Each structure stands twice: as structure tokens, then as C-alpha cells.
Amino acid sequence: MKYTVLGTGAVGGYYGARLQKSGLDVDFLARSDYSVIKERGLRIDSCQGDFVLDRVNVYSSAEELPPTDVILVSLKTTANDKLAELLRPVVKKGTVILILQNGLGMEEEVSDLFPEAVVLGGMCFICSQKKGDGYIVHLDKGSISAAPLREEDRDLLMKIQDDFQKAGVEMTLLDDLKTARWNKLLWNIPYNGLSVVLDADTAQIMKSPHGYNLAKTLMEEVIRGGEACGCSFPEGSVDTMLEYTRIMTPYEPSMKLDFDRGRRMELEYMYRRPLKAAAERGVSLPHIAMLADQLAFREEKN
């Protein structure tokens, strides 16, 4: 299968480069660093071994992209207002769209726009950064958990899983996409937002009893929201996630990096969509709503 990466950043650049390195045909869409990638290719400094791809099929506009089988959507969701426009020239009947973004509702939205496509969702557990034009540093982890939006597309996802595994990327298939998305929110909602509002990394949040309490309260609300939407969480999910974060290496979530650099934050898909999904089922999530308002205020003022 042939792959196309929409968004050649820390996530898409890394996974796309791995796939190409394993021998697959990959096209990349890039914007700001198009000409550097065109000239010099992609440089990946990885904790699993550095490598350089001297020649890369890179394009600066979606109209120029050749036909493809699988599209990896690895743009930030802040760019999703332009996603339909980017997908339209490349999506044909049966094209696979694997959404590698954070938040809720992206797959449903893309599927509504392109009912002829096969839509899959992937949660990336990776610590990587774009350090410069065409230059990505992969620091830690790297696995993907994935599920199809529609169960009948699981076979196709298994083929993709095979490609990723051969490329050295661990991909776990999950039963239910919605539950997987809410499970990722269990971490993303508290730590992304609190890191901005409290100006703190995960370790600072967790070592303070007040930070710990805020994270816990927000997680309990994520569970309530997820359950309202029909998901179920294993007993002790909140405690497990708190403990996982308490012992992990101090980390500045991506939203804090975005905020500190004056970029837009992923508020729509990470906060407003979950709030809306719960509200439609009659469940209000007051702490998450308050955090979302605080973040929107900080973004406006930034």
C-alpha cells in the first residue's frame, strides 16, 4: 500500500519516515519546510537510532499529491478547518484515512465529509519534537493504539498494522474507537489544560496536593463524560493514570508548548467536543468547562 502524510511534523514526519525507511512508497505534504525537505530530505534523530532520508517525495499543495491508498492525518486539530480542502483532491472511493490526532469526534467529522472513505483512528504515544525544517527528534516511546470507526474496516486496519510493525512501530488494535479516544482524553484533558493555567509541568502538578487534586477531579469528570457517551472504563482508571503520571519523567504537554510559543491550542477537539458530547446526553462537566474557559481566555490574551 502507498502512504501519504498530511502534516510532516513531529508525529507525521516521524511515522512517515519510518514507513519509507522500511521500503514503502510515501508522499509527504509539507508547508513551511517544503523547500528544505525537497532539497535535503528528512533527518530523524531517534532514541531507536538516528537516520536520514536523502530523497523524499514532498509536495507543497494537496492538488499535486499523487493517488494513494492510505492517508495519515497528522496535522494539529487547530488546522482541521482546512482538512476537508486538503483531503478532497486525494480521497477516492475506498481510500483509507488514519487520523493520528488528539481529541474527540475527528473521525466522525471526516467520515461525514467523505462517506466513500475508510476512516480509522490512531492514538499516538510518542514523545517527539520538530527541531527545525525537515528535522525531527524522537525522544521516547512511539507506539500507536488504533481502531476503525466502522467495525467492518478492521481487516484494512490490520494490513496497516502489519506495515507499521515492519517499519518498527508498535501498533496495538483496540476494540472500540470511542472508548480509546475517551481513554486518551483521561490524560490529555487534565494535564494539557492544567499545565497552561498553572504554568507547570506534569511533575510539578503531581507533587503538589492541590495540583494532584485538580488532576484527579478533572479525570473523574472525563470518566463521567465518557460513561455518558456509552464508554466503560476499567475499575481504578483514575488512580492508575495519576500514578502513571506521578512516576513518569517530568513532561511539558504539547498544549503548553503551543501556548508558550504563542500558537493556537487544540481547544476545540480536546475540550469543546467532549463537553458537547456529554451535554447532548444531559451530563454537564463543570470543571472541564471552567478549564476550557480559562484556556480560551489565555489564548485570546496571548
Add this chain to the structure above:
Amino acid sequence: MKYTVLGTGAVGGYYGARLQKSGLDVDFLARSDYSVIKERGLRIDSCQGDFVLDRVNVYSSAEELPPTDVILVSLKTTANDKLAELLRPVVKKGTVILILQNGLGMEEEVSDLFPEAVVLGGMCFICSQKKGDGYIVHLDKGSISAAPLREEDRDLLMKIQDDFQKAGVEMTLLDDLKTARWNKLLWNIPYNGLSVVLDADTAQIMKSPHGYNLAKTLMEEVIRGGEACGCSFPEGSVDTMLEYTRIMTPYEPSMKLDFDRGRRMELEYMYRRPLKAAAERGVSLPHIAMLADQLAFREEKN
């Protein structure tokens, strides 16, 4: 009646100076600026006319304070862990203690400690700052709303009202101290806390739809807390307070000034006591609790 001011800062220094200027006998307790006040007196730059008191009866320890009739407590509540110690040498049977602090529960606490005293509460609506040692700038407003903790002490409060009015300070007597305290919290809880967490003044909060919504949500919770404690608020209190703040001169609440200068914030009496009072009546105030945790986190980290 003879007056003693505990805490010769922006509030106590100003009101004490006004009382002395009107001819009354006033003693002042001062700490850091004791020697400057001893030597040069008090300088008040006031929007109602500047004045200087060349000679001031100032003391550096409570043990040295002469007997008195009325004690004005104008320390920040962050010093209330030392208040009993400061009051003990001066409080006799029938001594009046007028608490000019922000928050909830100070009068009850002082009355429990000194059941022989007459305890009154005053809400100061004043914009004043301590600009230097023995130097206070009074920028705007200046009135006090007051009520006795026990209704039988209203006559004494009326005598004090008379003294303040003669000194040029407008004092309004209110029916119920608890309701008056909660009414002041209606402004203090949202704007003090949000100004710190959002790093914004009142105008910035109010011109943003997100800031406005946060202030409104917090006010609605203050009302719920107050009502749980048996207070009633006039119809439209929240809208009136929002509108009052929207049109007022941009203002940095005292908690923001404290935070920015690395000083402790008045979290105990302004947030925790109201939360506790409501919780004891079975009412949880989740937004206020979340804001209190955020503030405590910021204070720890500061």
C-alpha cells in the same frame, strides 16, 4: 471613644489617620515601618485632599499599647494566625473590635476567642495603597458598610458610625453581617482569584466572553453558597455586579498585587471558609473549589 489601629497599612493607616485628623485619640500598631512613622508621622495623599499627621502615637508591639475603647483590625487575614496574640493585651470587657477585613468567619472566630468583647464587622469599599513607609495613597472611594455580629451591639456601632462620619468617612449600617460578608464575596471570589489565574485585570476579564462567563459562573456559586448559609440576595444581584465591574475603571484586585509581589494570598478566609460553610450545609461549590486549588498551587509555586 479612643481608637487603636492594628495594621497601619493601606486600609488601617488611612481610616486611623482620618479619625485622628478629626480630633480623636488614635494609637497605631506598626511593624516594618514603626521607626519611620515614629519619626515622621503619617502622610496621606488622598483624592479628597492630601494631609500629613506629624505626630502619631505608634507602637511596635501589642504589649505596649495603651488601653482603648475600639480596635480596628486592618491586618490582612493572612496574619490572622497571630491575631489572638495581638488582641490579648488590649482587649478588656466591653472593648469593641471592628474587623475591617475581607472574607468570611473572622468575626465569629474573634468572638469565640474574646467572648467579653463587642465584635463588629466592616466591609471597606476603598481603593488605597501603601506607597512607602508611613505613606499611604488614597485613590478612590472610601466608604464602609458595617454590621454588628450580635444585634444587641448595634447602639455601639452607631456611636462609631458617628465618629467615622465626622472624620469624613461614609459608613452605612447594614441589617445582617453574614449577608453583608457574602455580598462582598460576590465580587471578591471571582475577581481576586481570576485575576491571578488568568493574569488579568477586571477590564480584561470582563471584555472577554470567556472571562465574563467564568466570573458569572463563580458569582452564581457564591449566591448558592450564601443561600445555603441562610442569606438572601436581591433579584439580579449577579447581573448588577457584572455590570458594575464591566463599567468600572480597570482594576487589579489586591490578591493579584499580593501574588505578583510574591506575598501570601488571602485564600483561607476568602475561599476556604466560604467553601467550608457551604459544605457544612451539604452544598458543594465546585467552581470555587477548583479556583481555590489553582490559587493554592500558584502560591506554592510562587
